[in-house]
Amino acid sequence: MAKYTKRSEDYSKWYNEVIERAGLAEHSDVRGCMVIKPYGFAIWENIKEVLDKRFKETGHSNAYFPLLIPKSYLNKEAQHVEGFAKECAVVTHYRLKNDKDNRLIVDPEAKLEEELIIRPTSETIIWNSFKNWIQSYRDLPLKVNQWANVVRWEMRTRLFLRTSEFLWQEGHTAHTTRKEAVEEAELMLKVYAEFAEQYMAMPVVRGVKTESERFAGADETFCIEALMQDGKALQAGTSHFLGQNFSKAFDVKFADKAGKLENVWATSWGVSTRLIGGLIMTHSDDEGLVLPPKLAPIQVAIVPIYKNEDQLNAISKKVDALRNQLQDKGISVKYDDDDNRRPGWKFAEYEAKGVPVRIAIGPRDLENNKAEVARRDTKEKEIVDWAGISDHISNLLTDIQENLFQRAQTFNAENTTEVDSYEKFKETIEQKGGFISAHWDGTIESENKIKEETKATIRCIPLNNKVEEGKCIYSGKPSKQRVLFAKAY
Amino acid sequence: MAKYTKRSEDYSKWYNEVIERAGLAEHSDVRGCMVIKPYGFAIWENIKEVLDKRFKETGHSNAYFPLLIPKSYLNKEAQHVEGFAKECAVVTHYRLKNDKDNRLIVDPEAKLEEELIIRPTSETIIWNSFKNWIQSYRDLPLKVNQWANVVRWEMRTRLFLRTSEFLWQEGHTAHTTRKEAVEEAELMLKVYAEFAEQYMAMPVVRGVKTESERFAGADETFCIEALMQDGKALQAGTSHFLGQNFSKAFDVKFADKAGKLENVWATSWGVSTRLIGGLIMTHSDDEGLVLPPKLAPIQVAIVPIYKNEDQLNAISKKVDALRNQLQDKGISVKYDDDDNRRPGWKFAEYEAKGVPVRIAIGPRDLENNKAEVARRDTKEKEIVDWAGISDHISNLLTDIQENLFQRAQTFNAENTTEVDSYEKFKETIEQKGGFISAHWDGTIESENKIKEETKATIRCIPLNNKVEEGKCIYSGKPSKQRVLFAKAY
Numbered sequence: 021m022a023k024y025t026k027r028s029e030d031y032s033k034w035y036n037e038v039i040e041r042a043g044l045a046e047h048s049d050v051r052g053c054m055v056i057k058p059y060g061f062a063i064w065e066n067i068k069e070v071l072d073k074r075f076k077e078t079g080h081s082n083a084y085f086p087l088l089i090p091k092s093y094l095n096k097e098a099q100h101v102e103g104f105a106k107e108c109a110v111v112t113h114y115r116l117k118n119d120k121d122n123r124l125i126v127d128p129e130a131k132l133e134e135e136l137i138i139r140p141t142s143e144t145i146i147w148n149s150f151k152n153w154i155q156s157y158r159d160l161p162l163k164v165n166q167w168a169n170v171v172r173w174e175m176r177t178r179l180f181l182r183t184s185e186f187l188w189q190e191g192h193t194a195h196t197t198r199k200e201a202v203e204e205a206e207l208m209l210k211v212y213a214e215f216a217e218q219y220m221a222m223p224v225v226r227g228v229k230t231e232s233e234r235f236a237g238a239d240e241t242f243c244i245e246a247l248m249q250d251g252k253a254l255q256a257g258t259s260h261f262l263g264q265n266f267s268k269a270f271d272v273k274f275a276d277k278a279g280k281l282e283n284v285w286a287t288s289w290g291v292s293t294r295l296i297g298g299l300i301m302t303h304s305d306d307e308g309l310v311l312p313p314k315l316a317p318i319q320v321a322i323v324p325i326y327k328n329e330d331q332l333n334a335i336s337k338k339v340d341a342l343r344n345q346l347q348d349k350g351i352s353v354k355y356d357d358d359d360n361r362r363p364g365w366k367f368a369e370y371e372a373k374g375v376p377v378r379i380a381i382g383p384r385d386l387e388n389n390k391a392e393v394a395r396r397d398t399k400e401k402e403i404v405d406w407a408g409i410s411d412h413i414s415n416l417l418t419d420i421q422e423n424l425f426q427r428a429q430t431f432n433a434e435n436t437t438e439v440d441s442y443e444k445f446k447e448t449i450e451q452k453g454g455f456i457s458a459h460w461d462g463t464i465e466s467e468n469k470i471k472e473e474t475k476a477t478i479r480c481i482p483l484n485n486k487v488e489e490g491k492c493i494y495s496g497k498p499s500k501q502r503v504l505f506a507k508a509y
Numbered sequence: 510m511a512k513y514t515k516r517s518e519d520y521s522k523w524y525n526e527v528i529e530r531a532g533l534a535e536h537s538d539v540r541g542c543m544v545i546k547p548y549g550f551a552i553w554e555n556i557k558e559v560l561d562k563r564f565k566e567t568g569h570s571n572a573y574f575p576l577l578i579p580k581s582y583l584n585k586e587a588q589h590v591e592g593f594a595k596e597c598a599v600v601t602h603y604r605l606k607n608d609k610d611n612r613l614i615v616d617p618e619a620k621l622e623e624e625l626i627i628r629p630t631s632e633t634i635i636w637n638s639f640k641n642w643i644q645s646y647r648d649l650p651l652k653v654n655q656w657a658n659v660v661r662w663e664m665r666t667r668l669f670l671r672t673s674e675f676l677w678q679e680g681h682t683a684h685t686t687r688k689e690a691v692e693e694a695e696l697m698l699k700v701y702a703e704f705a706e707q708y709m710a711m712p713v714v715r716g717v718k719t720e721s722e723r724f725a726g727a728d729e730t731f732c733i734e735a736l737m738q739d740g741k742a743l744q745a746g747t748s749h750f751l752g753q754n755f756s757k758a759f760d761v762k763f764a765d766k767a768g769k770l771e772n773v774w775a776t777s778w779g780v781s782t783r784l785i786g787g788l789i790m791t792h793s794d795d796e797g798l799v800l801p802p803k804l805a806p807i808q809v810a811i812v813p814i815y816k817n818e819d820q821l822n823a824i825s826k827k828v829d830a831l832r833n834q835l836q837d838k839g840i841s842v843k844y845d846d847d848d849n850r851r852p853g854w855k856f857a858e859y860e861a862k863g864v865p866v867r868i869a870i871g872p873r874d875l876e877n878n879k880a881e882v883a884r885r886d887t888k889e890k891e892i893v894d895w896a897g898i899s900d901h902i903s904n905l906l907t908d909i910q911e912n913l914f915q916r917a918q919t920f921n922a923e924n925t926t927e928v929d930s931y932e933k934f935k936e937t938i939e940q941k942g943g944f945i946s947a948h949w950d951g952t953i954e955s956e957n958k959i960k961e962e963t964k965a966t967i968r969c970i971p972l973n974n975k976v977e978e979g980k981c982i983y984s985g986k987p988s989k990q991r992v993l994f995a996k997a998y
Contacts, residue, residue, distance in 0.1 A: 046641075048575045048634070050625065055638050058570035058653060065571060081547035082554060086537045087576075087627075087658055087674050088598070091605065095613045105605040109577070110615050111627070112601045114662040116580065116594040124584045126599050126624055135615055136539065138576075138600070138627070145537065149544050152535075158849055164547060169576055169658065173603040185576050360647055 026306050031250040036179065038300055041372040042309040045179050052177035052184030056293065059373060062317035063296055064187065068167065070219055070314075071189065071291070074211050080163040080191060085145050087169075088136040093144035097269040100143065103236020107173040109138040109184075138171040143237060143262075143288055146192045147270040154194060154284060156275045161204070162194040180297035181254075181509050188292035194267070194284040196274065201285035202240075205261040208289040209242040212257035220295065221312040221425040222246050222302045223432050224256060225455070225504060227480025232464050235288075239263035245479045245504065247432045248301040251453020253479045253506035256298050259289035297509070302428050303397075309374030310396055312424050313417040320346060320413060321370040322355045325363050325382035332357065335381055338406075342379075345410035351417065371396065376420050377413060397423055438502070442493045445505070449474045455506050459499035461492035470494050476505045515795050520739040525668065527789055530861040531798040534668050534785075541666035541673030545782065548862060551806035552785055553676065557656065559708055559803075560678065560780070563700050569652040569680060574634050576658075577625040582633035586758040592725020593629045596662040598673075600625040627660040632726060632751070632777055635681045636759040643683060643773060645764045650693070651683040669786035670743075670998050677781035683756070683773040685763065690774035691729075694750040697778040698731040701746035709784065710801040710914040711735050711791045712921050713745060714944070714993060716969025721953050724777075728752035734968040734993065736921050737790040740942020742968045742995035745787050748778035786998070791917050792886075798863030799885055801913050802906040809835060809902060810859040811844045814852050814871035821846065824870055827895075831868075834899035840906065860885065865909050866902060886912055927991070931982045934994070938963050944995050948988035950981035959983050965994045 024041070025033045039045055044060030047053075056064065072082070088111060094101045115130035139145065146164070154162060167189045174184050191208060195201040209226060216224045224244035234241040238260035246256045267273070267283040274284055303310040313319050322343070324335040339355055346353045354375075356366050363380065370378050380392040391409060394401040397420050404412055435454030439445045448456055460466060460478065470493075471477050485501045492499050513530075514522045528534055533549030536542075545553065561571070577600060583590045604619035628634065635653070643651060656678045663673050680697060684690040698715060705713045713733035723730040727749035735743045756762070756772040763773055792799040802808050811832070813824040828844055835842045843864075845855050852869065859867050869881040880898060883890040886909050893901055924943030928934045937945055949955060949967065959982075960966050974990045981988050 046638075049637065050575050050577050050579060050634075053575035053577060055575065056573040058572045061572045062570070064573075081551065083547045083550045084545040084553075084676065086539045086542035086544065087660065088539050088542060090539060091613060094605070101613065105607075105613060108603070108605060109600045109625070110602040110605065111598045112615065113599040114597070116583070116590075116597060116599065116626070124580060124590065124594060126601065136598070137605070145539075148538065149535075171576065187573065 024306055024308060027249060032178075034306070035301065038304050038309050039179050042374060044296070044300075044309075047179065050184075052174050054179055054183050054185075056187075059317060060296065063299070063311070063315055064293060066315045066317065067219075067295060068189075071211075071215060072167075074215065075165050075189075075191065078207060078211065079161075080165045080193075083164045083166060084168070085142050085149065085166060087139055089139050089142075089145045091135045091137055093148060094137055096144060097237050097265055099265070100237035100269075104140045104172070108140050109171045109173055111136040111138065139168070140170055140172045141288075141290070142166065142168070142170075142190055143192065143266055144270075147266045147272060147286075150192075150194055150284075151270050151272045154272055154274050157196055157277060160194055160196050160274055160284065161200065163191070163204075164193070165189055165191045178297070178509075180293055180300070183293075186293050188290050190288060190290040193287045194272065195286070196276065196282075196284065198263070198285050201263075201287050202261050205240070205242055205259045205287040205289065208287070209244065209257070209259040212259065212289075212291060213244050216244055216246065216256055216295075216298075217425065219312065219314045220299050220302070221314075221421055221428060222256070222298055223425065223429045225480060225482055226484070227482045227504065229258075229480060230464075230467060230478045230503075232467060233478065235260045237262060237265050238288075239265065242483075243480050245506075246298050246302065247435060247455055247506070248298070248509070249431065250301070251435060251507070253455065253508040254294070254298045254301070255479070255508065256295060257289070257291040260287060262286040262288060303424050304374065307399075308372040310424070311374035311376060313376045313421045316374065316376050317352065318354045318370075318373070318375045319351050319417060320353045320377045320379060321366075321375045322353065322379045322381065323363050323366045323370075324355075324357055325380055327383075331383050334383070334386055338386060339381065342406075342410060346413060349410065349414050351414065377416055379413075395420055397427075439493065440490070445470075445476075445493050446474055449476050449505075449507065453507065455479070455504050457502045457504055458493045459490035459501070460503045461495045461497040461499055463495070466492055466494040470505070475507050477508055479504045479506050479508060513795055513797060516738060521667075523795070524790065527793050527798050528668050531863060533789075533798075536668065539673075541663050543668055543672050543674075545676070548806060549785065552788070552800070552804055553782060555804045555806065556708075556784060557678075560700075560704060561656075563704065564654050564678075564680065567696060567700065568650075569654045569682075572653045572655060573657070574628075574631050574638065574655060576628055578628050578631075578634045580624045580626055582637060583626055585633060586726050586754055588754070589632065589726035589758075593661070597629050598627040598660045598662055600627065628657070629659055629661045630777075630779075631655065631657070631659075631679055632681065632755055633759075636755045636761060636775075639681075639683055639773075640759050640761045643761055643763050646685050646766060649683055649685050649763055649773065650689065652680070652693075653682070654678055654680040667786070667998075669782055669789070672782075675781050675783065677779050679777060679779040682776045683761070684775070685765065685771075685773065687752070687774050690752075690776050691750050694729070694731055694748045694776040694778065697776070698733065698746070698748040701748065701778070701780060702733050705733055705735065705745055705784075705787075706914065708801065708803045709788050709791070710803075710910055710917060711745070711787055712914065712918045714969060714971050715973070716971045716993065718747075718969060719953075719956060719967045719992075721956060722967065724749045726751060726754050727777075728754065731972075732969050734995075735787055735791065736924060736944055736995070737787070737998070738920065739790070740924060740996070742944065742997040743783070743787045743790070744968070744997065745784060746778070746780040749776060751775035751777060792913050793863065796888075797861040799913070800863035800865060802865045802910045805863065805865050806841065807843045807859070807862070807864045808840050808906060809842045809866045809868060810855070810864045811842065811868045811870065812852050812855045812859075813844075813846055814869055816872075820872050820875075823872075823875055827875060828870065831899060835902060838899065838903050840903065866905055868902075884909055886916075928982065929979070934959075934965075934982050935963055938965050938994075938996065942996065944968070944993050946991045946993055947982045948979035948990070949992045950984045950986040950988055952984070955981055955983040959994070964996050966997055968993045968995050968997060
């Protein structure tokens with residue numbers, strides 16, 4: 021099999037090759053829409069399962085709202101329409117027909133009175149429902165989540181990172197007080213951050229967006245930002261405090277205990293299939309995909325090495341017991357005894373698929389009561405005694421998960437630079453990339469100029485920021501804290 | 510709370526009231542699209558969980574294909590386009606803009622070169638991918654499933670039963686031989702039938718559709734048909750043997766072991782949120798929703814009856830232990846100690862929500878070490894000793910599940926009528942409804958005439974049919990078996 025393009029040569033080409041060889045996804049004929057292949061979708065299912073459980077533990081219920089949104093809804097919240105109208109798919113007709121030459125055309129008589137938008141996000145249609153669901157403080161808090169597909173018509177698309185259609189979850193909540201809504205937005209950011217670090221093994225910076233980077237319709241956007249291996253940042257999840265913007269736009273009020281009517285306070289928050297792009301770019305290497313064990317569809321692949329059926333049978337019998345032991349520990353195992361493929365092909369396949377641990381066992385191993393165990397992250401191999409091998413594997417998976425996180429954290433630390441001059445800033449963005457921590461005067465003007473001149477944007481104002489007197493790298497005006505810049509996906 | 514409309518008075522009105530009071534779903538402002546509310550969605554999640562597990566056990570993987578399908582794809586399979594072009598949502602533009610009067614309009618400059626259809630079903634887009642995934646017999650069988658939303662522009666809609674957008678799963682498989690594909694279609698029908706009977710407690714007839722009722726593009730459509738309380742049939746699931754229709758339309762061939770190229774054989778199969786409509790109509794009564802325990806989001810509701818905080822604390826302490834015991838058995842419990850609502854309100858609420866078992870416990874019960882246990886299906890109440898109550902509840906849930914199935918089966922038996930004359934047929938359809946088992950000559954002409962004159966359609970030719978000489982009730986021509994007629998949803 022041909023080698024991968026090296027990351028250092030062409031990161032973008034490497035990224036596409038990793039996805040293709042692992043069988044994660046592919047472009048469809050429809051502009052910017054991808055097909056998520058079974059192996060890629062299995063990763064998404066693992067992500068969903070963990071997050072869904074956390075959402076429920078934190079008091080949210082799933083529901084489902086319509087895919088199609090009347091055009092006029094979008095128009096109700098001024099900033100929101102500004103943010104989404106320019107990139108939405110519009111349904112104008114509800115029927116096709118054959119013309120006189122028997123060509124399939126849109127039936128002009130089946131024109132909708134009001135055009136419908138395919139949801140780019142569901143605030144508007146959900147708040148239109150919330151209006152009927154909320155009357156009194158007794159109905160609050162209302163905490164709903166939806167797993168859904170959304171469409172944003174993107175001109176430049178990349179598999180997982182930016183596609184016209186993508187899968188995501190969107191949480192939407194309503195509260196009696198501003199304080200409670202802000203706490204909810206912060207809580208969900210915490211859920212996302214912990215998921216990113218503990219499951220994806222992807223370190224993130226927790227922060228808030230500047231005004232110009234906020235969600236269209238939010239008063240505050242919290243975010244988690246991760247650093248990819250090419251020094252570019254990836255916005256991995258956002259949680260918005262929406263204030264009363266949508267409750268005012270859709271006239272959603274509740275009666276408090278004294279019977280007084282007030283607009284409710286709102287949040288929304290989401291993560292998407294983009295996370296899979298982050299997962300790929302955080303861990304994978306020049307030999308293909310590397311997956312953290314906690315999200316790997318196959319955690320352990322076992323490959324028998326044999327010359328005849330007797331040998332295979334003897335190995336299979338032995339492996340059966342191990343497989344049961346591992347499965348009892350909740351470890352997902354694939355025993356690959358497909359006779360159509362050679363062991364070398366299988367080794368390459370599981371390497372490309374980022375399977376964390378591969379076990380090979382042949383007649384010699386059988387004799388010696390041993391097996392060869394290879395880990396994907398460091399590519400180390402060892403010969404392991406069969407006795408106690410299941411505990412060994414279980415510990416190894418924990419080690420790999422930790423190692424991937426440590427490795428990524430070290431990378432982040434090495435690629436986060438404090439700079440105090442615009443010269444140094446430009447030089448760092450140009451030559452090294454990564455996160456740049458620098459003072460900023462808080463104005464949109466400086467932010468825009470820096471973006472124009474360097475393509476770096478303010479990824480966030482970190483939540484753990486300390487107060488520090490300084491001068492804006494661009495304007496020289498006084499600043500009280502550093503913010504985090506980077507070029508971003 | 511006002512009583513429900515009685516089923517005998519207005520079944521359709523009753524159906525809507527049950528859905529509304531249980532908080533299952535509601536109409537949205539978008540024509541024919543529904544909002545599935547949290548409680549309704551929780552039922553769908555339970556359905557999904559069971560089916561998804563069965564699909565995986567039978568060797569299928571989930572994947573995800575684009576929502577939007579190029580118009581030309583639909584045109585590739587002649588029957589398919591015939592079946593779906595007349596009711597599809599068409600995307601023609603990808604941007605909105607403000608006109609000079611600042612109104613939000615479709616941007617005429619953002620017109621798509623080729624219109625896109627929102628998937629009504631995904632055969633075409635999936636077979637377009639399969640073309641790239643299948644080269645040799647080694648790639649087969651290919652067994653993929655997708656959980657997704659689809660849109661079919663329906664003129665008359667009813668919550669869950671017929672909506673313009675609905676949620677479903679669609680399995681799509683490719684095989685080397687006709688035999689294997691037919692077996693797959695039959696296997697998935699079995700999975701559906703067992704799910705309907707063992708989880709939904711809804712008896713079904715397994716059968717095949719007549720040619721005129723087949724899926725657009727199928728060589729054979731297998732189905733499960735259920736009987737609702739108003740004597741109308743509900744098609745609850747279908748599994749299609751697609752022959753080589755789609756593999757020919759999309760030119761999907763595989764090399765067999767000898768290297769010879771052949772078109773693959775295909776199936777597709779699906780069930781949808783329509784199942785929730787079937788669930789409601791099979792079991793619910795004039796006091797609202799009744800749910801089979803295996804799919805109930807809340808299996809046991811516990812309501813404390815108290816006059817002061819001390820009493821509540823004592824009850825809560827006692828209930829805590831029971832709750833743990835029940836949860837350890839995998840039983841979902843809601844302990845409702847909401848102080849804003851009175852016990853009577855709660856009783857009515859859990860009745861309306863179809864919660865299978867309700868436990869009430871007050872200070873007197875505490876003293877006597879007992880509790881009142883009420884079952885939703887028969888509305889029977891009993892006083893149960895606290896010792897061993899968790900086993901009692903567990904057994905009771907099993908009883909309720911069985912009772913619901915038995916009750917529905919008895920109803921089906923009583924409402925399935927064998928008739929041998931057209932007069933009797935018309936009389937039965939008119940006065941009694943239900944399934945009618947009658948001889949049919951096998952022609953589309955007789956089938957259409959019967960449909961025209963009585964609104965009854967052939968639901969299926971039952972799979973377990975015995976050969977029996979007879980005469981078509983319509984034409985009097987000879988017939989070798991009975992088929993099942995009914996008016997249907």
